Amino acid sequence: MKALIWKEWRETRLIPAAITILFLVTNLLWTLIDIRVRALYGPASGSYTGNTTLISAGIAVLLGGVLSASGAFSGEIGAGSLSFLTMLPISRGCIWVSKVIAGLLSVFLSCLGVGAAGAVIFAGHVGLLKDAATYAPAAVNDYLFALQDPHIIIFPMGIVLLAAIGCFGVSLMVSLLVDRTLISSVISIIACVGIPFLVVCAMSAAPLLFSGSTGFAGQAGLTVLGLVIPVFYAASYYIFANGETLRSSKRYFLMGQALACWMALNIVIFAGCYALRNIV
Amino acid sequence: MHRQSLSLSHPIDLSKGDAGLLSPAIASAPDALRIQGLAKSFGKTSVLKDLDLDVPRGSVYALLGRNGAGKSTLIQLMLGILQPTAGQIRMLGLDPARDGVELRQRVGYIPERLPMYDWMTVEETLRFVSPHYRNWSREDETRLVTTFRLDRTKKVRELSRGNIALLALVIAMAHDPELVLLDECTSGMDAIARSEFDRTVIDALHGSNRTVFFASHQIHEIERLCDWVGILHNGRLLLQAPVETLKSSVKMLRVTGMDKDENALAQSPNVLKAQTSGREWLITVQDYDEMTPPVKFFGGVVKEAIDLTLEEIFVALVAKEEARI
Amino acid sequence: MYIRLDQSSGSPLYLQIVDQVKSMIAGGALRAGDRLPTVRELASELVVNPNTIAHAYQHLERERVVETRRGLGSFVSAAEPVLSLGARRARVAALLDRALVEAHHVDLNADEIRALLEERMSEMADAERSDELASSK
Numbered sequence: 001m002k003a004l005i006w007k008e009w010r011e012t013r014l015i016p017a018a019i020t021i022l023f024l025v026t027n028l029l030w031t032l033i034d035i036r037v038r039a040l041y042g043p044a045s046g047s048y049t050g051n052t053t054l055i056s057a058g059i060a061v062l063l064g065g066v067l068s069a070s071g072a073f074s075g076e077i078g079a080g081s082l083s084f085l086t087m088l089p090i091s092r093g094c095i096w097v098s099k100v101i102a103g104l105l106s107v108f109l110s111c112l113g114v115g116a117a118g119a120v121i122f123a124g125h126v127g128l129l130k131d132a133a134t135y136a137p138a139a140v141n142d143y144l145f146a147l148q149d150p151h152i153i154i155f156p157m158g159i160v161l162l163a164a165i166g167c168f169g170v171s172l173m174v175s176l177l178v179d180r181t182l183i184s185s186v187i188s189i190i191a192c193v194g195i196p197f198l199v200v201c202a203m204s205a206a207p208l209l210f211s212g213s214t215g216f217a218g219q220a221g222l223t224v225l226g227l228v229i230p231v232f233y234a235a236s237y238y239i240f241a242n243g244e245t246l247r248s249s250k251r252y253f254l255m256g257q258a259l260a261c262w263m264a265l266n267i268v269i270f271a272g273c274y275a276l277r278n279i280v
Numbered sequence: 281m282h283r284q285s286l287s288l289s290h291p292i293d294l295s296k297g298d299a300g301l302l303s304p305a306i307a308s309a310p311d312a313l314r315i316q317g318l319a320k321s322f323g324k325t326s327v328l329k330d331l332d333l334d335v336p337r338g339s340v341y342a343l344l345g346r347n348g349a350g351k352s353t354l355i356q357l358m359l360g361i362l363q364p365t366a367g368q369i370r371m372l373g374l375d376p377a378r379d380g381v382e383l384r385q386r387v388g389y390i391p392e393r394l395p396m397y398d399w400m401t402v403e404e405t406l407r408f409v410s411p412h413y414r415n416w417s418r419e420d421e422t423r424l425v426t427t428f429r430l431d432r433t434k435k436v437r438e439l440s441r442g443n444i445a446l447l448a449l450v451i452a453m454a455h456d457p458e459l460v461l462l463d464e465c466t467s468g469m470d471a472i473a474r475s476e477f478d479r480t481v482i483d484a485l486h487g488s489n490r491t492v493f494f495a496s497h498q499i500h501e502i503e504r505l506c507d508w509v510g511i512l513h514n515g516r517l518l519l520q521a522p523v524e525t526l527k528s529s530v531k532m533l534r535v536t537g538m539d540k541d542e543n544a545l546a547q548s549p550n551v552l553k554a555q556t557s558g559r560e561w562l563i564t565v566q567d568y569d570e571m572t573p574p575v576k577f578f579g580g581v582v583k584e585a586i587d588l589t590l591e592e593i594f595v596a597l598v599a600k601e602e603a604r605i
Numbered sequence: 606m607y608i609r610l611d612q613s614s615g616s617p618l619y620l621q622i623v624d625q626v627k628s629m630i631a632g633g634a635l636r637a638g639d640r641l642p643t644v645r646e647l648a649s650e651l652v653v654n655p656n657t658i659a660h661a662y663q664h665l666e667r668e669r670v671v672e673t674r675r676g677l678g679s680f681v682s683a684a685e686p687v688l689s690l691g692a693r694r695a696r697v698a699a700l701l702d703r704a705l706v707e708a709h710h711v712d713l714n715a716d717e718i719r720a721l722l723e724e725r726m727s728e729m730a731d732a733e734r735s736d737e738l739a740s741s742k
Contacts, residue, residue, distance in 0.1 A: 528617070
């Protein structure tokens with residue numbers, strides 16, 4: 001198991017570094033431009049604020065989540081090296097677990113790296129704004145609030161980390177279904193944007209469908225939403241453990257099965273919540 | 281139909297008698313592999329159909345077949361990497377579909393495509409693989425790496441195909457497997473690597489109950505290594521027999537003074553191939569009996585019975601089967 | 606002991622080994638009491654399945670060409686061959702037939718063939734004698 005995790009880590013270890021550097025470089029450029037613009041056209045004309053740091057950090061971490069998983073299986077399926085793993089005396093469950101552990105490690109490190117880089121940008125931007133004597137109340141206020149109450153940063157970062165773990169799960173499943181890492185990454189990004197959108201749509205539609213009993217629909221919706229992330233992990237495990245060569249079309253059949261199970265689970269949850277609506 | 285004629289040779293199995301000379305325990309040991317009614321299909325394509333196969337313990341069994349005959353699929357089923365559609369496999373007394381992990385502990389396998397991580401060095405590959413095997417022997421590993429002159433610091437991507445195959449052989453052998461499965465792995469190897477590979481396989485046979493199972497379409501190269509042979513054709517086993525039994529029952533007869541036409545000969549079930557140069561016929565038969573060699577053949581006089589190589593026998597048998605369909 | 610296997614001849618490998626051991630004994634390269642390589646050594650040297658070597662040795666043993674001493678290995682035996690005169694004659698006749706066919710094609714007449722046979726026999730006897738001298742020194 002240790003050897004497996006070591007191998008997976010060797011393959012994913014560049015991702016946190018790459019994400020951190022990407023984040024640092026883009027934000028650094030943006031802040032420098034921002035300061036120059038403020039110096040030229042007045043303090044209020046800047047485009048970079050504390051929220052920009054937070055949002056771009058969030059996007060970077062989510063991207064880290066996607067990239068940490070998107071090559072997990074697709075790369076090995078494409079290169080044919082998956083059969084090297086399956087010929088060893090280890091179960092498919094072990095292989096899946098090692099990939100998830102190494103991938104999640106990479107997600108956490110991306111989060112840490114981006115967080116640290118964000119703090120540097122934060123401090124640098126405030127410092128430069130003061131030095132440049134281009135006092136911009138709106139921009140600096142964000143930072144001051146954040147310093148007074150760290151929850152303003154920690155809470156959104158926590159949400160982002162959770163979302164990144166979710167993106168990792170989605171991307172892990174996509175990587176089982178596609179043989180090329182690049183295509184897998186693109187599809188994963190689309191899925192990570194699309195799935196929350198669908199969930200939000202479904203949740204806002206639910207009260208309309210069950211007019212008059214929004215309480216149970218909200219309850220059921222929350223339960224379903226809470227299960228979305230575990231469902232992707234479970235589905236990817238199911239497909240990998242039962243798939244054979246993983247080049248065959250059997251994996252799509254397995255995905256269909258997993259999807260059907262999930263739908264059935266959702267119906268059970270809704271039915272359960274409906275039955276219990278008067279008791280709770 | 282050939283199958284019956286040659287599978288009956290099971291009781292007079294020469295290889296088991298010989299193995300008995302090396303170590304008396306072997307003769308009574310159960311088969312290393314027993315397959316009954318095995319079928320495997322991928323979607324609508326059926327790769328293996330109702331396959332029966334037995335590999336005696338201690339034998340070197342060569343499974344011959346054309347490309348696409350289903351050899352690799354069979355090996356993956358034997359290792360529990362694929363699941364059978366129907367039928368039963370017992371390998372070293374285990375069911376691969378259920379006990380795949382335990383089975384892979386006891387089996388050395390070299391796949392056809394030799395997948396490995398090209399960013400790892402030889403040393404890293406060995407350290408990546410070895411913790412998974414409970415019987416891994418560092419001495420055996422060192423001995424083999426030295427024999428093959430593999431550079432431990434080299435990356436896999438810098439190795440030649442032959443050296444990658446030798447590295448795979450180290451992995452397959454260093455955990456003292458009871459059964460070794462070799463899937464076309466020597467194709468593309470140069471002569472030196474090839475002879476080192478073969479010698480290692482031969483040396484590994486001594487003093488142990490080890491069974492070796494080759495899947496190959498390069499028959500010429502494995503003739504001297506194997507003592508059992510099975511021919512897989514279109515997902516079915518055409519025949520299996522000890523090599524010597526097969527070689528003594530399939531012969532080319534030189535016949536003169538025979539007035540038959542080729543069609544009539546081709547109808548005869550035991551005639552695999554008939555060629556004529558006018559006066560003289562060369563006829564490949566599969567029911568030759570060394571004890572009572574035929575003197576007459578369809579009214580002609582048998583001048584000589586010529587020995588055939590395994591490759592010639594394979595080609596004749598497969599061609600006959602293809603003509604039959 | 607030097608054995609060279611010809612894989613393209615189609616003749617079973619164990620028989621090739623048997624024939625070559627016999628011809629080495631006939632030619633004086635091996636003599637009574639000499640130890641043959643073990644099955645293992647020969648298998649490794651020739652890169653041949655050990656069962657094939659074991660089969661060849663069994664065959665040689667059945668014909669009393671070789672004897673196995675427990676724990677010591679196989680030795681060239683001093684015993685007379687067990688085959689009947691008829692069987693021995695038949696075996697040599699088959700080989701002579703092939704030589705005669707070849708002689709016919711290269712246009713050697715009966716006297717020339719007889720002379721050649723005498724010549725080969727005395728040459729082989731010479732070789733054996735000089736070997737004996739060398740080993741007694």
